[in-house]
Amino acid sequence: MSRAGDxxxxxxxxxxxxxxxxxxxxxxxxxSILVEKGxxxxxxxxxxxxxxxxxxxxxxxxxxxxxxxVDPGFRQWLLTDSDAAIASLGYGGRQGEAMVALENTAxxxxxxxxxxxxxYPVPVLGLPPVWYKSAPYRSRAVAxxxxxxxxxxxxxxxxxxxxxxxxxxEVRYLVLPMRPAGTGGWxxxxxxxxxxxxxxxxxxxxxxxxxx
Amino acid sequence: MNGAHDMGGVHGFGAVVPEPDEPVFHADWERRVxxxxxxxxxxxxxxxxxxRFARENRPPAEYLSKSYYQLWLGGLEQxxxxxxxxxxxxxxxxxxxxxxxxVRRTLAAGEATGLxxxxxxxxxxxxxxxxxxxxxxxxxxxxxxxxxxRLPRYARGRTGTxxxxxxCHVFPDSxxxxxxxxxxxxxxxxFPGRELWGAAADPTVTVSIDAFEPYLEPAP
Numbered sequence: 001m002s003r004a005g006d007x008x009x010x011x012x013x014x015x016x017x018x019x020x021x022x023x024x025x026x027x028x029x030x031x032s033i034l035v036e037k038g039x040x041x042x043x044x045x046x047x048x049x050x051x052x053x054x055x056x057x058x059x060x061x062x063x064x065x066x067x068x069x070v071d072p073g074f075r076q077w078l079l080t081d082s083d084a085a086i087a088s089l090g091y092g093g094r095q096g097e098a099m100v101a102l103e104n105t106a107x108x109x110x111x112x113x114x115x116x117x118x119x120y121p122v123p124v125l126g127l128p129p130v131w132y133k134s135a136p137y138r139s140r141a142v143a144x145x146x147x148x149x150x151x152x153x154x155x156x157x158x159x160x161x162x163x164x165x166x167x168x169x170e171v172r173y174l175v176l177p178m179r180p181a182g183t184g185g186w187x188x189x190x191x192x193x194x195x196x197x198x199x200x201x202x203x204x205x206x207x208x209x210x211x212x
Numbered sequence: 213m214n215g216a217h218d219m220g221g222v223h224g225f226g227a228v229v230p231e232p233d234e235p236v237f238h239a240d241w242e243r244r245v246x247x248x249x250x251x252x253x254x255x256x257x258x259x260x261x262x263x264r265f266a267r268e269n270r271p272p273a274e275y276l277s278k279s280y281y282q283l284w285l286g287g288l289e290q291x292x293x294x295x296x297x298x299x300x301x302x303x304x305x306x307x308x309x310x311x312x313x314x315v316r317r318t319l320a321a322g323e324a325t326g327l328x329x330x331x332x333x334x335x336x337x338x339x340x341x342x343x344x345x346x347x348x349x350x351x352x353x354x355x356x357x358x359x360x361x362r363l364p365r366y367a368r369g370r371t372g373t374x375x376x377x378x379x380c381h382v383f384p385d386s387x388x389x390x391x392x393x394x395x396x397x398x399x400x401x402x403f404p405g406r407e408l409w410g411a412a413a414d415p416t417v418t419v420s421i422d423a424f425e426p427y428l429e430p431a432p
Contacts (some may be wrong), residue, residue, distance in 0.1 A: 024239070033308050037308050040319070041320055044321040067333050079258075094332065098335065098381075129234050138219040143408075143409055146417075152228070162418075163417075164420070166421045
């Protein structure tokens, strides 16, 4: 949980540290104990991993956002009954049982954090990135959100209202970013490619249409 | 508990460092830990709230020096030992040394997708009417329980406005410690940044938390 630059996650890229080898051994040992005892089915572990690695990810949320950009009825539904609107596209479930969509406008910018752990709208965004779980983000998002946005290269007008949402219960937030200018006539699939994960957390903005 | 996990407003952690094209996992053992935590959670031997408490209830130096999935691993081992499902000697030996204690259920591969899809909604029928409504001014209580709570320290003693009412939900403070779900009304409470961080804070900022009714009292 130290700053992301020397987070042990980073060291994992080139697994040379003794601490990591020890962790690997410890995990392997624990897994064999749990399988030997019949507490877990190894095939179930594979399904769980495959789901988060290949099926659930920010492409889900991008589809929700793009639909809201082109379909005013869906947008309204998403903002008033997020669970139902999101479920209509087939998304929902663990860590997305009570969703709330937050609309960014020209005068309001929303930013989502979990200062206490890593609560995150998993069914629409996948597993949270390391920075979302890191101490720098969790400590500063509530006290200095503009500073955090600066770290992401986002500078908002000084009079934009910044609303920070700390996920302290089981409610999960999805930011509905503003549709980029210059996308008139674009279809849903095309628009979805502009929707970044960070823009749905509020830490970033959608890609501009001219940098496709 | 006032643990190192309660990070809102703490200084000195430095800049946020995003990682371009970050992979879902940075090492194979992270995958395994995630899956083991989910599969063991599905046995019903403990609640999600208990699992969160097991992760946060560590000495600050340990909490701050471990990576995210290392904390998950430590929390899982602790729960397994506390529940008598795995003995410390078995963890040390890296293999099973005694017969398994029966668990309520074992997640089958065919059920895993359904488990994630269903989730585990925490909304419950209201046992009583809500004490607060949208627009009410409330103060977060100045409490410092040694047990699990989802009221962050930075909000305690501060006054905000109820902006949403989410119905009744499982109360983590109770559920984490085996005292039942004790459903409580859940509200979004918005605080002006200046109420939380003082006069020097950015006047355009508001911070909202989701607060259970026992955390709140009418503003004086």
